Amino acid sequence: MTSEMISVQDLAVRFTANQTKKWPWSKPGVVKAVNGVSFAVNRGQTLGIVGESGCGKSTLVRAIAGLVKPSHGTVRVGGKVVDYSRRKEVIALRRQVQMIFQDPVASLNPRMTIRDIIAEPLVMFFPEMNGEARETRVHALLDRVGIPRRNANRYPHEFSGGQCQRIGIARALAAEPKVLLCDEPVSALDVSIQAQVVNLLQELQADMGLTLIFVAHDLGVVRHISDEILVMYLGGMMEQAPADALVARPTHPYTRALLSAVPVPDPSQRITPQVLDGDLPSPLNLPQGCLFQSRCPARLPECATTRPDLKRDGRHYRACLLEAS
Numbered sequence: 118m119t120s121e122m123i124s125v126q127d128l129a130v131r132f133t134a135n136q137t138k139k140w141p142w143s144k145p146g147v148v149k150a151v152n153g154v155s156f157a158v159n160r161g162q163t164l165g166i167v168g169e170s171g172c173g174k175s176t177l178v179r180a181i182a183g184l185v186k187p188s189h190g191t192v193r194v195g196g197k198v199v200d201y202s203r204r205k206e207v208i209a210l211r212r213q214v215q216m217i218f219q220d221p222v223a224s225l226n227p228r229m230t231i232r233d234i235i236a237e238p239l240v241m242f243f244p245e246m247n248g249e250a251r252e253t254r255v256h257a258l259l260d261r262v263g264i265p266r267r268n269a270n271r272y273p274h275e276f277s278g279g280q281c282q283r284i285g286i287a288r289a290l291a292a293e294p295k296v297l298l299c300d301e302p303v304s305a306l307d308v309s310i311q312a313q314v315v316n317l318l319q320e321l322q323a324d325m326g327l328t329l330i331f332v333a334h335d336l337g338v339v340r341h342i343s344d345e346i347l348v349m350y351l352g353g354m355m356e357q358a359p360a361d362a363l364v365a366r367p368t369h370p371y372t373r374a375l376l377s378a379v380p381v382p383d384p385s386q387r388i389t390p391q392v393l394d395g396d397l398p399s400p401l402n403l404p405q406g407c408l409f410q411s412r413c414p415a416r417l418p419e420c421a422t423t424r425p426d427l428k429r430d431g432r433h434y435r436a437c438l439l440e441a442s
């Protein structure tokens with residue numbers, strides 16, 4: 118039976134942009150990094166989140182993890198609303214929801230051995246565990262992610278990017294989480310290593326019933342591992358659907374453009390890559406109507422003034438004023 122593990126309702130994140138030195142008297146601007154995102158992920162399932170650089174993917178997952186403060190909206194984990202203003206709740210959330218970061222080397226403390234890095238969450242979340250039990254657990258976690266135990270005394274700089282990401286995964290698993298928020302976990306790795314890390318995450322998911330949120334730049338990485346895919350643009354949701362349906366029948370012009378950029382091995386299936394003209398607006402100054410209007414090849418006059426709501430058709434959601442085709 119499937120049941121909801123994590124959900125987000127109308128989440129928004131705002132940042133106050135620094136004033137420039139040139140005009141110190143100017144009012145600080147507000148960066149609207151995430152604008153009204155809603156989704157739900159069932160236990161053991163994977164939600165892929167895609168969109169180009171700066172569209173708010175990291176900010177969204179960091180807000181869920183309690184690393185940046187949402188300015189609006191609610192997050193539910195296991196059906197319970199998270200109150201980010203209460204420290205105790207945020208600590209409890211960190212046990213259930215762990216993050217895997219994009220830069221595996223930078224995300225590990227260079228002054229700590231990998232034993233201490235993996236043991237840190239054990240000390241924090243399982244204070245009753247004695248030293249021996251902790252050592253056994255660290256070894257089991259190293260085995261699980263395929264790092265030889267004899268390396269426990271080494272430091273992060275002695276490992277490759279792929280190995281550092283495995284260590285980051287072991288550290289996340291130490292908390293025994295239910296949800297992993299993976300923020301472009303393979304983007305910084307060599308292509309040959311990417312598949313190994315993705316396979317490891319999938320194996321762990323199958324073994325432990327983990328729920329995954331998997332962020333990526335492009336659809337090529339997430340289409341095979343996601344049950345559902347959410348497409349973001351300028352902090353807003355453009356489309357969300359089961360992965361197969363989104364790839365086979367994309368209904369939003371932005372998703373179509375993203376898909377046309379994914380390489381396909383079969384020449385008969387190839388579509389001409391669609392280049393998006395027009396400027397990407399600044400999140401400091403969002404347009405009044407549709408967020409995608411300045412680059413949309415199918416723009417209508419009303420797109421300049423009307424922000425489309427997210428409309429639902431079965432399990433397919435889309436924010437666009439064009440008739441679905």
Ligand SMILES: Nc1ncnc2c1ncn2[C@@H]1O[C@H](COP(=O)(O)OP(=O)(O)OP(=O)(O)O)[C@@H](O)[C@H]1O
Nearest residue numbers: 132134148150169170171172173174175176177400
């Ligand atoms: N701490 C911050 N202060 C001000 N603006 C921020 C801050 N963090 C992010 N932003 C802005 O918020 C927007 C979204 O950034 P975010 O890093 O979430 O995008 P992203 O989709 O993860 O991009 P990438 O694919 O490059 O990782 C960007 O315009 C970014 O400049």
Ligand SMILES: [Mg+2]
Nearest residue numbers: 174175176300
């Ligand atoms: Mg990011």
